[in-house]
Amino acid sequence: MWFEPFAVVLALLPLAAYLLLLGAVRLFSRPLVTTSGRDLAALSVALVGWLAIGPMELFFPGTAAATLGPYVWLFLLLFFMLSMTLIILSLPPRLIIYGASAGEVLTPLLRAAQRLDPQAELDDAHRQVWMPTLGVRLRVDGHSHFDTSQVAAFEQNLTPQFWQHLLGSLRYEIKTAPTAQRFGGLGMLVFGLLLLSSVMLMVWFQPAEIASGFKQWLWR
Incomplete structure (x- = not known):
């Protein structure tokens, strides 16, 4: 053998x-x-x-x-x-989301970002969330037909505390978000x-x- x-x-x-x-x-x-x-x-x-x-x-x-x-x-x-x-x-x-496509993550991500920055705005066409007060722009990567997506930031100097707060907020918001089976x-x-x-x-x-x-x- x-x-x-x-x-x-x-x-x-x-x-x-x-x-x-x-x-x-x-x-x-x-x-x-x-x-x-x-x-x-x-x-x-x-x-x-x-x-x-x-x-x-x-x-x-x-x-x-x-x-x-x-x-x-x-x-x-x-x-x-x-x-x-x-x-x-x-x-x-970056954040990894299993069980939701990139399009399904956008709305929960916007609500999670507004918990950190009430002025946060969604750019649906480019799958981005802009947080003007913090000067942070987030993007959602992933295919619309796959149930795995990622959230990354264009800025490279964000603190671990920012990512930890965003992680907790996104977990809370995505619990009630509608996702396709x-x-x-x-x-x-x-x-x-x-x-x-x-x-x-x-x-x-x-x-x-x-x-x-x-x-x-x-x-x-």
């Missing part, structure tokens, strides 16, 4: 959990508003298995493993977390269930191989 059962389980299990969770949110709940940093952090957790059997295996510090044993994986995990934190902090902040999360749910079923079948039929692979992976 050209692949190890434990490697397959390690790669697919976090990804299946991520797809099931995000698919359920998009299909069954009200629109979810989160930050780009949290969204990227969740995606990094989903892909940590692929990283463990890929780059971490390729550049595995064998000398350190001979001294530290399985504890070397804690340092590799810490390095991964610090690298992802650096990437998240270096990206421009879409089935974008259905594909994620089906694919996540297929991956999870594959993992469960592999664990059921090859428990000894997976346990042996885990020991070999942990102890170098």
